[in-house]
Amino acid sequence: MTTLGPRRVHPAEILPWLALAALPWIAPDHVLLGSQIAILALFALSLDLLVGHAGLVSLGHAAFFGLGAYAAALLALHGWSEPLTGLAAGGLVAGLAAALVAPLVVRVHGLAQLMVTLGLGLMLHEAASRARVLTGGDDGLSGFDLSPVLGLFPFDLYGFTAYGYALAVLAAGFLFYTRLAASPFGYALRGLKQNPARMAALGTDGRRRLIQGFVVAAVLAGIAGALLAQTTQSVALESLSFHRSAEVLIVLCLGGTGGRYGGLVGALVYMAARDWLSALSPHYWTGWLGAAMMLTVLVVPGGLGGVARRLHGRLPRLHRATGTRVAAGGES
C-alpha cells in the first residue's frame, strides 16, 4: 500500500558498482586513485551516520580513522598479517575509543560539539606524535606485509588486489549503511535529529541511542582507516589529523548528507577534482579546489548526491503528488 523506509534499492543501482568493478580493465592506471576513493567513500559513509542520520557534528572523526589505521598496522607489524581480522581489529579499537568519549560528545550540541570533537582529535594527534615507540611519530609505520586476502589474492605491486579489496569492503559498508538506514535504529537516529522531545515521548532513551550511533560510526571509520593502512602498507600521522577530519566533512557536503550515495559521489568528485586540478595547476590547485567546493555548496545546497536523488526520485514524487490530490479530494 505504501513504501516504508528510505527508497528501496533499485536493480539499476548495480550499474555504478559494475562500472567500479570494471575499473582495472577500463583504466588500469587509475586503480590506486580508485582505492583512495573507495576508502574515502567508506569514511564519508561513517561520518554520514553521525551528520546525516543522528544529527551530530564532528571535526574529529579522523581520530577513529587513524586509530583503526594504527591498530591494523601494529597488528601486521607484530606478525598478524591476515587482512580481514586486521580490519576487524581496526574497527574494534576505534569503537572502544568511541565508547569512552561518546558520553562526552552527545552531552553537548552544535558549536560545543564541534569543539569537543575537535579537541579530542587534536589531543589524540598530539599523543600519537609523542608516542614514537608505538606510532613511529612523524615517520609513521611502514614495512609490514599482509597475507593474501581470503588466502587467495596476494597484494600486488600495481594495486589491483588492493583496489578489489577496498571496493569489496566499501560495498559491504554500503550494504550495512543501507540496512541500518531502513532499520528501527536508523529511524530512531533520524527521529532524534528531527525531534528529540518527541522521541523521548515515545519512550526512547535518546542519549543511549546517540552513543550507540557514535560508536557504530566510529567502527566504520576505524575499518576505513585499517583499509588505508593495509592497502598502502603504511600509516602516517596525517591519518588522524584535523586536515583529514575536515576533508571528510567536505566530501560529505559535496556529496550530500543522509543518502546512501552521498559519500560515494562526494569522494569520487573530490578525489577526481583533486587529481585533475593538481595536474592542471600544480601550484594553485588547492585554490581551485576551494572555488569548486564553494560553487558546489552554493549551487546545489543538498550536495551532488542530492541531485542524483532528485533525478531518481522524480517519478515516485509525481506519484506521491497525485496521491495527495486523491486523498484531499476524498476528504472534501
Added chain:
Amino acid sequence: MTAALASEGLSVSFGSLHAVSGVDLVLPAGARHALIGPNGAGKTTFVSLLTGALAPDRGRVRLHGEDITRASVPARVKRGLGRTFQVTSLFPEMTAFEAVALALAERDGLTWRCLRPLARRGRRDEAAEILGRLGALPQAGRPLGTLAYGQQRVMEIALALAGRPRVLLLDEPAAGVPAGESTRLFEVLETLPADLALLFIEHDMHLVRRFARTVTVMAGGAVLAEGSPAEVAADPAVREAYLGRRRA
C-alpha cells in the same frame, strides 16, 4: 483500587510565580477526565510535571501506585504514560506510516536493531490498524511535515496510541482543528479501550460536556473545583473565574 495516575501536592514555581501549587488529582482506570481553566491557569505546566518534562519542587506523582516523581520522560512512557503535545510536535520528514512504525518499534524496545527493516509485516499491519482506526490511512505515505494541521493533530494521537499507554494525557487534542473535525476526533477517542485512563486539556466546553465524565478546573496554578461537568458548570467560583468571563 489504586488510581491509574495520581498527583499529590504537586507544585512548581518559576521565580516568584507559583505556576502549579499543591495540585492533587486522582485518575482511576477508564477515566475520561477534562482539565480546564483560563489561559495561564497552569494546565500545561501540570501535565509537564506528570510526564516528567518538568521536575516538581514539591509533591509526588504515582503511576499505578508506583512513585515515578523522579523517573525520566522515557522511563514514564515505558511504564505506560503516553502524551500528546499542545503544539504539534512530529517528525517532519517521516511519513505517517514510518512514524507510527517507529513508535511501535520503540514500544517493543527494538530501536537498537540496526539490520532488520522497520517495515516488518507484523509492525506494518499494526501501524495500518492504528492509522485506520483514526481515519488517517489515506495519509499513510505522506511526510508528516506536509500534512494539514488537523491531520497532524490526529497523528499526535496515533503516535501516542502506538505506545499502548494505560494513561494518556492529551494537551488540547483538538486545538486548531475545524469544529466538525474536532467532534470526530473526540468520537475517535471514545473508541479507545475502556480501561485506558484519559486526561485531556480542552477549552471547548461543548466537547467537555459531551465527552468528559469528570472535570477539574484550575486557576492560578491551583485546583478551583472538581466534579461532573454539570456540577462544575454550576459552581459559582468556576463561573466567576472561567465560564463567566468566557461568556461575557
